[in-house]
Amino acid sequence: MAAAPISITLDQIFLLLRDWLVGFLPAGVRPAAGAVLGVIAIVCVFPGLFALTTVFERKGLGRMQNRLGPNRVGPFGFFQPIADGIKALTKEDVIPFRADAAVHFLAPLVLVVAVFMGFAVLPMGRNMVLVDMDAGLLFFFAMGASTELSVFMAGWSSRNKYSILGAMRAVGQMISYEVPLLLSSVSVVMITGSLSLTKIVAAQNQYTGIFPHWYVFTPWGFAAFLMFAIAATAETNRTPFDLPEGESELVAGYFTEYSGFKFALFFLGEYLGMFSISGLGATLFLGGWSAPLSFLSVVPSWIWFFAKVMAAIFVFIWMRGTLPRLRQDQLMNFAWKFVLPFTLLNLVVTALWRFMGEGWARWVVCTAILAGAYVLMGRIEMRRKHFGPRSYRYAE
Amino acid sequence: MSFVFYLIAALTLAGGLAAVLLRNTVHCALALTVAFAGLALLFLGLDAQFAGFAQILIYIGAVAILVVFAILLTRSSETAQEGVFSKSWFAGLVIAAGVFAVLGWAVLAGARALPLVAAAPTVTVQDIGNALVGRYVLPLEIVALLLTAATIGAVIVALHEKERTR
Amino acid sequence: MVVASPLAAYLLVAALLFAIGLAGALTRRNAILVLIGIELMLNAANLNFIAFWRYGPHPEALTGMMFAIFSIAVAAAEAAVGLGLVIQIYRHTRTTDLDQMNRMKG
Numbered sequence: 001m002a003a004a005p006i007s008i009t010l011d012q013i014f015l016l017l018r019d020w021l022v023g024f025l026p027a028g029v030r031p032a033a034g035a036v037l038g039v040i041a042i043v044c045v046f047p048g049l050f051a052l053t054t055v056f057e058r059k060g061l062g063r064m065q066n067r068l069g070p071n072r073v074g075p076f077g078f079f080q081p082i083a084d085g086i087k088a089l090t091k092e093d094v095i096p097f098r099a100d101a102a103v104h105f106l107a108p109l110v111l112v113v114a115v116f117m118g119f120a121v122l123p124m125g126r127n128m129v130l131v132d133m134d135a136g137l138l139f140f141f142a143m144g145a146s147t148e149l150s151v152f153m154a155g156w157s158s159r160n161k162y163s164i165l166g167a168m169r170a171v172g173q174m175i176s177y178e179v180p181l182l183l184s185s186v187s188v189v190m191i192t193g194s195l196s197l198t199k200i201v202a203a204q205n206q207y208t209g210i211f212p213h214w215y216v217f218t219p220w221g222f223a224a225f226l227m228f229a230i231a232a233t234a235e236t237n238r239t240p241f242d243l244p245e246g247e248s249e250l251v252a253g254y255f256t257e258y259s260g261f262k263f264a265l266f267f268l269g270e271y272l273g274m275f276s277i278s279g280l281g282a283t284l285f286l287g288g289w290s291a292p293l294s295f296l297s298v299v300p301s302w303i304w305f306f307a308k309v310m311a312a313i314f315v316f317i318w319m320r321g322t323l324p325r326l327r328q329d330q331l332m333n334f335a336w337k338f339v340l341p342f343t344l345l346n347l348v349v350t351a352l353w354r355f356m357g358e359g360w361a362r363w364v365v366c367t368a369i370l371a372g373a374y375v376l377m378g379r380i381e382m383r384r385k386h387f388g389p390r391s392y393r394y395a396e
Numbered sequence: 397m398s399f400v401f402y403l404i405a406a407l408t409l410a411g412g413l414a415a416v417l418l419r420n421t422v423h424c425a426l427a428l429t430v431a432f433a434g435l436a437l438l439f440l441g442l443d444a445q446f447a448g449f450a451q452i453l454i455y456i457g458a459v460a461i462l463v464v465f466a467i468l469l470t471r472s473s474e475t476a477q478e479g480v481f482s483k484s485w486f487a488g489l490v491i492a493a494g495v496f497a498v499l500g501w502a503v504l505a506g507a508r509a510l511p512l513v514a515a516a517p518t519v520t521v522q523d524i525g526n527a528l529v530g531r532y533v534l535p536l537e538i539v540a541l542l543l544t545a546a547t548i549g550a551v552i553v554a555l556h557e558k559e560r561t562r
Numbered sequence: 563m564v565v566a567s568p569l570a571a572y573l574l575v576a577a578l579l580f581a582i583g584l585a586g587a588l589t590r591r592n593a594i595l596v597l598i599g600i601e602l603m604l605n606a607a608n609l610n611f612i613a614f615w616r617y618g619p620h621p622e623a624l625t626g627m628m629f630a631i632f633s634i635a636v637a638a639a640e641a642a643v644g645l646g647l648v649i650q651i652y653r654h655t656r657t658t659d660l661d662q663m664n665r666m667k668g
Contacts, residue, residue, distance in 0.1 A: 103426065134521045138449040145457025149429060152464055156422060168468070171461055178457070195521050401568075405575045412579050412602050416586025421594065428598050431579070435605050442572070442616040447630050451608075454634050459601065459641045466594050466645040470652040481589050482660065488588025496581030503573045510567040510617070517621030524631075527624045535628075539635045546639035553646035 011126055011300040014041070038130045042119045049306075050271040051081035057317045064321035091260035096159060099257065103157035108258065108265035111150035115269050117143040118276040123198050125289045125302030136197040137189065140280060141182060144235070147273065148174050151244075151254050154266070158257035166253025169328065170237060170244030176335040177234035177241075183343040184224040184231065187350040188215055188284045197280075201288035210294045214287040219366040220350040223374075225285040227343045229315075232277040234335070236270065238316050240323040241331060278312035279305070338381060345373050401441060408434030421467050429460045443516050446524050572613035580606035593648045593658045597641065604637045 009016065018037050022030045055070065055078055062069025070077035095104055121136035123129040133139055148171050155167020189195055192203045206213045215221030234241040237253075245253030255266040282288060286308050289301035326334070349366050356362035411431030418424045432455040439448035482488065528536050583602030590596055608630045615626025652658050 103423075133445070135446050135449050138446065138453065138521075142449045142452035142457065145453050148461055149426075149456060149464075152461065153426065156464070156468075164468075168465075171465070175458070175461060193522070401571065405571075409575065409578055409582070412582040415598055415602065416582055416590065416595070421592060424595055424598060428601065431602065432605065435579075435609060438572070438575070438609060439612055442612050444612045444616065444627060444630070447608075447612055447627060447634070450631060450634055454638050455601075455605075458638055462641050462645050463594060463598065466648055469649050470594065470658045482591050485589040489585055491588060492581045492585035495584055496577055499577035499580065500574060503570055503577060507567055507570040510569045513568075517616065519621065519624065519627070523622075524624065524627065527628060528631075532628050532632075535632055539632055543635065543639050546643050550642040550646040553643065554649050 007298040007300070011302075013300070014125070014302070015127055035130070042130065043116065046116075046119065046272055046275055047268060049275060050268055051085070053271060053313055054084070054267075055080050057320075060314075060317050061321050064318075085264070088261055088264035093260040093262065094257075096257050098159040100157040100159070103153050104257075105262075107150050107154035107157060108255075108262045108269065110153065111147055111269040112265050112272070114143050114146040114150065115272040115276060119272075119279070121197055122276065122279045122283060123201050123288055124279070124305045125300065128289070128302060129198055132198050133196065135195045137185060137195045137200075140197075140276075141178075141185075144273075144277075145178065147269070150269075154258070155254035158254075160257050162252075162256045163254050166244045166256065170254055173234055173237070173241065173244060173331060173335075176332060177231040177339070180227050180335065180339040180343045181231035181235055183340070183347060184228040185280075185284055187220055187224045187343075187347055190347070190350050191215070191220075191354060197283050197288070201283055201290065204287040205290040207294040212287055212290060212292060212294070214285065214290075216285040218353065219363065219370055220346055220353050221285055223342070223346045223349070223370045225281070227339055227346065228281055228285065230339055232281060233316070233319065234331070236273045236277055236316075238274070239320040240326050242320075242325060243328060243331060274313060274316060275309060278309045278316075281312060282308035333381075338377060342373065342377065346370065401438075404434055404437045404441065408438060422464060425460060425463045425467060428463065429456050432456050432460065443519075446521050569613055569617040573610060576606040576609040576613070579603075579609070591659050593651065593660055593663075594645070596660065597644050597648070600644075601637065601641065604633065604640075608633055 018034055021037060022033050025033050058080070059069035059071075059077065070080040073079040073083045095101060118140050120130045121133055121139050123132075151170045151174070152167050155163045155165075155170070158164070188200060192200045194200065194203075204212065204214050211217075216225045237244050245255070255263060258266060282305065288308075289305040291297045291299060291301075291304055349369055352369075353362050353366050356365065408431050411427050411429075411434055414427035415424045415431055418427060432451065436448045436451040436455075439445075439451055580603050583599045583604075583606060585599070586602065587596045587599030590599065611626040611630040611633070613626075615621055615624070615630070618626065648658060651663065655663065657663070
């Protein structure tokens with residue numbers, strides 16, 4: 001038996017490691033033990049990534065705002081998350097006197113559990129998926145929808161006007177942007193013909209010459225990717241859609257009344273939501289774990305997945321450093337009058353793409369329709385001032 | 397029947413009971429979501445993956461949220477002074493008990509004729525999709541029409557009566 | 563346990579859930595809770611459909627499954643319109659108490 005090439009060994013290293021560890025156990029419990037190991041890996045890796053991201057975000061934002069960011073704890077401030085974690089764990093856990101104690105306690109748990117469940121169906125590398133479900137995409141969205149309830153629970157149980165306002169804003173926003181999020185993913189499902197995320201990646205893992213068949217490189221895929229990115233930003237409550245927790249308006253929104261470890265759980269849940277939605281975006285449009293150029297396939301597949309996720313996180317941070325916050329009515333108008341109609345149109349264009357067959361004609365037609373609609377809708381809406389520039393009625 | 401089934405069934409029924417019995421309306425809505433989640437798990441136990449996930453997505457993600465929004469908008473979260481049960485609660489309870497007696501009797505009387513085991517059906521999501529746009533395409537279109545009508549209807553019904561002056 | 567057939571166990575759970583929903587719809591004062599009871603009844607019916615599909619003679623025909631999926635879609639529409647009506651009634655009468663909504667005059 002010849003030894004496998006080093007690149008394949010590296011590619012499958014986590015699976016080999018798992019099989020080696022499971023090999024010490026009796027044969028009967030091996031599948032269950034393998035699944036448990038997978039869960040442990042997810043539960044360890046993503047919070048670690050969360051800790052790393054917080055320090056990168058604070059340092060990156062600092063650079064964008066012409067300051068240094070955290071630089072006291074450890075070399076270049078890289079041990080800041082450890083200090084923050086110790087602080088969060090040792091702080092007193094305050095529960096407001098009037099709060100609904102049971103619901104107040106359950107809300108962060110529901111959030112973190114629901115967010116973690118979403119990772120189960122994401123393929124993080126070749127053969128690296130915890131549960132390869134037939135309806136994986138539907139499962140992911142079902143779990144994403146469950147987080148909305150935890151937001152409401154947190155806001156309502158705190159008995160605080162800022163909390164309830166933040167929760168109402170968050171739920172309204174998440175519901176409004178969930179529709180375009182789902183519909184933009186549907187166009188990928190239409191082309192692939194499957195809800196299974198592993199099949200969606202497999203369909204994109206082909207190359208013409210050295211260039212990959214990622215969906216973002218098609219007219220409909222590009223449009224769907226843009227809409228997905230907008231909806232995902234809103235779904236994770238990031239700037240410019242961070243009204244639910246806009247600290248200058250609502251203190252911290254729905255988790256104003258949380259302190260100590262529970263606050264840390266909300267923080268964790270928010271960042272995990274960013275990771276999982278970026279992972280989904282990478283899987284649907286950016287080829288998941290497949291390499292960007294064919295000769296780069298020697299690099300292990302999981303590196304590509306995590307590189308794409310971290311690139312998306314960087315864009316999130318960049319946008320936070322660049323864009324101002326929207327107003328509530330601008331947010332809703334943008335969702336229902338621009339993003340939603342455009343995704344619906346994109347579904348029609350996707351169907352057109354599917355049935356026009358191979359050839360250059362479909363590239364021209366689909367691009368023309370989408371670009372025309374984009375320009376036209378933008379012009380009309382801007383003229384009607386539905387999401388035009390801000391006008392300050394009292395400041396003029 | 398397995399232990400897991402009894403656990404999930406107990407969870408579902410407890411959620412349902414709490415949803416109709418609790419005094420605080422928001423607690424009722426949250427208990428309702430427990431019942432919905434239990435039902436989704438029961439669907440998964442019946443090898444109906446697609447229906448189970450659709451149940452979570454639509455009932456927990458949309459219907460439960462609608463319910464809590466309606467509760468907040470109508471100020472129902474403050475518990476009513478004069479009691480939460482209707483004056484005719486006894487009659488309602490008797491009717492419900494009677495319905496359960498009839499249903500339970502029918503199931504138990506027919507239990508001998510029911511199959512003991514059935515092979516797990518191998519239905520993929522693709523089969524469901526093909527059936528939806530094949531054999532069931534007319535119901536699908538009608539549901540699409542119904543949902544559009546319901547969206548417009550709900551917006552019109554919930555709109556303010558008076559024209560807002562700008 | 564007397565119930566040997568899994569189908570019968572599912573049907574009993576569904577019957578109990580239906581009765582709970584019916585009791586809720588008939589005894590609560592708040593209009594929203596009546597809607598919650600109706601949702602529970604609908605869900606019990608869905609459970610029946612799925613159980614009969616799973617243990618029926620022709621699961622590959624997908625009849626019960628399709629009925630459940632369509633029923634979920636219709637229930638979403640029903641909830642939206644029903645809650646819209648409740649909100650509108652509340653705006654009009656300042657109450658969601660069904661025992662006080664006993665006049666035909668607006």
